[in-house]
Amino acid sequence: MIKELVIHANSKGVEIALLENKKLVEYHLDSYDKEGFSAGDIYLGRVKKINPGLNAAFIDIGHDKDAFIHYSDLSPYIRSVRKFSSEAFKAEQSHLLDKFEFEPPIKKDGLMSDALEKGDILVFQISKEAISTKGPRLTCELSIPGRYVVLVPFTNSIGISKKIDKPEERERLLQTMQKIKPKNFGVVVRTNAAGVGQDELNYDIQNLMNKWKVMTDNLKYQNPPKLLLKEMNKTFSIVRDLMNDSFSKIITDNPSLHGDLKAYIKEYAPEQTQILSIHEDRTPLFETYEVSRQIKTAFGKTVTLKSGAYVILEHTEALHVIDVNSGPKVKKDVSQDTLAFNINVEAAQEIARQLRLRDIGGIIVVDFIDMKSSEYKHKLYEAMQQAMKPDKAKHVILPVSKFGLMEITRQRMKEQVVIDTREPLLHGNSKYKVDQPLQIIDNIETELHHLKSHKDKNFLLYVHPFIYAFMKKDTFSFRMRWYSKIGKIVRLIQDSSLHLGEYKLLTKEGEKA
Numbered sequence: 404m405i406k407e408l409v410i411h412a413n414s415k416g417v418e419i420a421l422l423e424n425k426k427l428v429e430y431h432l433d434s435y436d437k438e439g440f441s442a443g444d445i446y447l448g449r450v451k452k453i454n455p456g457l458n459a460a461f462i463d464i465g466h467d468k469d470a471f472i473h474y475s476d477l478s479p480y481i482r483s484v485r486k487f488s489s490e491a492f493k494a495e496q497s498h499l500l501d502k503f504e505f506e507p508p509i510k511k512d513g514l515m516s517d518a519l520e521k522g523d524i525l526v527f528q529i530s531k532e533a534i535s536t537k538g539p540r541l542t543c544e545l546s547i548p549g550r551y552v553v554l555v556p557f558t559n560s561i562g563i564s565k566k567i568d569k570p571e572e573r574e575r576l577l578q579t580m581q582k583i584k585p586k587n588f589g590v591v592v593r594t595n596a597a598g599v600g601q602d603e604l605n606y607d608i609q610n611l612m613n614k615w616k617v618m619t620d621n622l623k624y625q626n627p628p629k630l631l632l633k634e635m636n637k638t639f640s641i642v643r644d645l646m647n648d649s650f651s652k653i654i655t656d657n658p659s660l661h662g663d664l665k666a667y668i669k670e671y672a673p674e675q676t677q678i679l680s681i682h683e684d685r686t687p688l689f690e691t692y693e694v695s696r697q698i699k700t701a702f703g704k705t706v707t708l709k710s711g712a713y714v715i716l717e718h719t720e721a722l723h724v725i726d727v728n729s730g731p732k733v734k735k736d737v738s739q740d741t742l743a744f745n746i747n748v749e750a751a752q753e754i755a756r757q758l759r760l761r762d763i764g765g766i767i768v769v770d771f772i773d774m775k776s777s778e779y780k781h782k783l784y785e786a787m788q789q790a791m792k793p794d795k796a797k798h799v800i801l802p803v804s805k806f807g808l809m810e811i812t813r814q815r816m817k818e819q820v821v822i823d824t825r826e827p828l829l830h831g832n833s834k835y836k837v838d839q840p841l842q843i844i845d846n847i848e849t850e851l852h853h854l855k856s857h858k859d860k861n862f863l864l865y866v867h868p869f870i871y872a873f874m875k876k877d878t879f880s881f882r883m884r885w886y887s888k889i890g891k892i893v894r895l896i897q898d899s900s901l902h903l904g905e906y907k908l909l910t911k912e913g914e915k916a
Contacts, residue, residue: 408650410654427694440533442529444528445527445618448462448464464539472541476541477543479509484526487503492524500585527543530542550607550671551604560589579604583601653680654692656687661679701757712729729772743774764815765813862911865909882894
């Protein structure tokens with residue numbers, strides 16, 4: 404499988420697309436103006452309210468909405484977390500826990516009022532970002548992820564990823580961790596650690612200990628709410644979590660970001676520096692890799708499959724509903740049950756991709772095409788499990804019910820990705836008040852007229868693919884007409900990320916004309 408990470412940066416933020424065999428499977432937007440409070444951030448917070456009915460507490464970490472923590476999200480060692488928070492605040496505790504004495508663990512089925520009190524000040528970590536009307540969800544089971552290892556304070560346990568299935572490799576990693584892990588810190592060995600030597604694993608742990616030291620230093624004499632440790636930005640965290648030997652390319656069109664990524668990869672994965680490159684072609688990066696086109700076709704309410712069948716995705720506050728339809732193309736030489744099964748399997752693969760692509764979480768109900776055969780129903784269940792295997796979010800899939808419904812629960816970490824794929828209305832209060840392609844071209848030519856006195860001779864004009872096709876099919880070239888009028892050479896480039904009436908006019912060097 405060819406895996407490529409395509410990173411496009413603009414004035415609003417960084418768009419990150421993960422392609423598998425040229426097909427878009429994950430899309431992330433790291434907005435510059437987005438407020439903080441990302442999953443993984445560690446804060447010093449204050450308990451505002453204990454809610455006995457929910458067996459939970461509401462915490463002030465500085466967000467507009469109070470953060471929420473359930474009793475089940477408290478660490479078994481919450482008493483040790485409270486003790487550490489108090490001592491570190493008074494500068495009585497270093498980041499090393501080798502002399503730290505653990506407090507007794509709490510009961511699994513205890514009460515929040517026995518663990519926390521109103522006004523308590525201690526360290527919390529965001530486990531889920533704010534969604535809709537809900538504030539961030541917190542945990543006191545602190546963890547700091549690295550490339551190979553996740554560092555977990557206040558425990559001495561060692562966990563190894565279940566995806567590392569060779570017994571001899573698991574035993575090697577276990578023995579290695581017993582040698583190098585700090586006292587009173589637990590570790591979870593990630594899948595990427597398979598085959599990695601002791602020196603590299605130790606280097607990763609020391610980097611994580613440095614982060615823990617920064618967090619401890621930031622805790623001294625601070626009043627809540629206070630950010631203690633920020634999870635790295637989305638671009639770098641995705642590179643850290645996804646990058647492995649199966650990656651064939653990481654490409655970006657931003658020189659500054661390219662330099663930062665090069666330094667990061669050189670430090671943490673020097674053997675893979677050759678897969679990073681910078682896009683210098685005049686054609687937009689997302690256009691070259693057909694990311695813009697795939698975004699527009701994949702994020703609509705209806706998604707069409709190759710067979711002509713289609714799925715409809717509906718979202719409510721409580722759950723997500725996906726309906727599978729056969730479409731107009733029906734093979735007459737195939738039995739109805741077999742046809743339904745084939746369409747359902749194709750739809751299952753697309754649904755698994757859509758859940759990952761849009762980051763849909765919570766309860767998902769899929770209404771597949773009815774099948775009478777219990778064997779087909781079981782095979783469809785297996786096909787969905789196989790399609791969901793690459794998804795790193797925790798999920799549970801139930802077999803097809805007698806009503807033809809499949810229920811799925813998927814871990815929700817942040818707000819679902821929603822992209823409006825519709826073109827804006829080209830009349831009324833639209834930003835681009837145009838009624839037809841010729842009027843768009845008139846607007847362009849009005850702007851081109853101002854280039855007459857420009858010192859440059861060559862320009863780049865980026866337009867929507869529809870306008871590009873309209874201009875190209877004209878028997879008399881627009882470019883020739885413009886050259887005869889203003890004496891400038893204007894090269895047309897299609898860019899599907901632009902709206903229909905939108906265009907960009909740049910110099911040959913890529914600067915705004």
